[in-house]
Amino acid sequence: MSDIRILAINPGSTSTKFAVYFEGECKLKKTLRHSIEELSLYENIIDQFEFRKGLIIDSLVEEGFDVDKIKYVIGRGGLTYSLKSGVYLVNNRMLKHARAGIYGQHASNLGPLIADYIALQIPGAHAYVADPVVVDELDEIARFSGHPLLERRSIFHALNQKATARLHAKKIGRKYEKLNLIVAHLGGGISVGAHCKGKVIDVNNALDGEGPFSPERSGTLPAGQLIDLCFSKKYQKDEIRRMVIGEGGYVAYLGTNDAMEVEKRAADGEELAIKIQDALGYQVAKSIGEMAVVLNGYVDAILLTGGLAYSKYLTRFITSKVEFISEVHVYPGEDELEALALNALRVATGEIEPLDYPN
Ligand SMILES: Nc1ncnc2c1ncn2[C@@H]1O[C@H](COP(=O)(O)OP(=O)(O)OP(=O)(O)O)[C@@H](O)[C@H]1O
Ligand SMILES: CCCC(=O)O
Incomplete structure (x- = not known):
């Protein structure tokens, strides 16, 4: 493992969590809590983008991290197309779907957007999401709800x-x-x-x-x-x-x-x-x-x-x-940041290939 640096980002409904990993080891883990009053200033989840992204960048700068060496920025995936389990390279279509919230509003929609924004600031860095809430591996028989107008969807942790x-x-x-x-x-x-x-x-x-x-x-x-x-x-x-x-x-x-x-x-x-x-x-x-x-x-x-x-x-x-x-x-408990980082590491070490978000 040679100098693999990963930034993992998990936007939750009342917090923004992020962590930095060097060589698979966690160097910084932060949970920034947001009060109801703070979040009530924003009408839509997506309006919180500048605020949450700014908090992460400010924290990284405050902690004196050399952000330029981070090459893998991985976010929690949002309510986009249903996907099979895996790590996905963030592309423009995923960003468009997350931004528009076409499959629903959820804090995780900010995951690909913030990851993409930060990766764009760093030469050679890429943005990913892993095992988003829309992972769908349902058997066909499980999709029937009981009425043809309503199909069951797989949305879970x-x-x-x-x-x-x-x-x-x-x-x-x-x-x-x-x-x-x-x-x-x-x-x-x-x-x-x-x-x-x-x-x-x-x-x-x-x-x-x-x-x-x-x-x-x-x-x-x-x-x-x-x-x-x-x-x-x-x-x-x-x-x-x-x-x-x-x-x-x-x-x-x-x-x-x-x-x-x-x-x-x-x-x-x-x-x-x-x-x-x-x-x-x-x-x-x-x-x-x-x-x-x-x-x-x-x-x-x-x-x-x-x-x-x-x-x-x-x-x-x-x-x-x-x-x-x-x-x-x-x-x-949960350690979704660790799970994100492990997924990025699997990409970084060549164990798995990142998947493409479908067109
Ligand atoms: N020691 C504990 N004993 C009992 N309940 C606890 C304990 N610690 C946390 N909880 C409860 O767990 C709940 C939050 O769980 P968790 O952090 O997994 O959820 P979340 O991340 O906010 O939401 P989600 O899991 O749906 O994404 C809260 O109701 C909290 O009070
Ligand atoms: C199922 C999506 C995750 C959550 O509970 O917020």
Whole structure:
């Protein structure tokens, strides 16, 4: 490995995270948190581009990094075309789709834009994204929703799910491509994926009201009641959308998206907090059961990851319901920056070729 320098960028809904790696070693890792007031100045996600990009560049300069030596700038991929898993060279079409948000607004749309901007300032540098949220490896049978006007799409925590699955495979000395795994990412949003020999053949769409509820998302709602709500004239479209994403789940029931606070309130005996925390665990366990069926019962392991997986209460609750299916392993938190950097390293060392974003 000769002087490979990588900048990894992960724009999240309330933070911008970035890290610099030299020779595969992390030299700087920063999380810049953004208050609701700060972000409310911008009407659209894309309007935050200058602000977030400026913060990263200022931080790098402040830390005295010789940015000119960075040749790989890799961002979290956004809501663009559905893609197969891998590392993609950022091209103009991807930038256009991310900028216009034609497949939806999400902070990750800023990933390719910021990576591209920074790479353009450095002679010889290139911009990439890896395992974007739109990684789609769904089996054909999983695409049917129940109505031809509505096709299921694969939108999930692909980067962390794949990284956790690969980490587990490495830990047990097996190849990811040889295993059947169920991975539950338990973060602000929740996705539960069936990984069949290296492909996520079914997963709930974590950004479209599917699957378990989460700290800030409603998950699947009763369709009939939702239709009535939409036409009740009591709510605007945006309000309903926020009930599903941003203000559903813990936020709707308990007024907070902080699972640590919910756990404390439950431990202090607050009855509603106890019920809702258990209901979240129950729904996650139910989704894991569904994915076991998708894998015909052949499940090498169930992996719990994401911020909520730090909660011993929750992981024990879920484990008690699903351990009859397979062994459960807990990988709390996420290290998406590390996952991005590892992907860039695989390109830098020639282990993989970057893919082209389709025309
Ligand atoms: N030690 C802990 N115990 C319980 N919950 C925790 C702990 N640490 C963090 N969390 C919870 O994890 C959630 C955030 O998880 P995470 O950081 O994985 O999500 P995110 O990155 O904001 O969103 P997403 O994972 O959907 O992209 C918050 O509700 C937070 O309170
Ligand atoms: C599924 C996309 C990632 C997120 O939860 O924000």
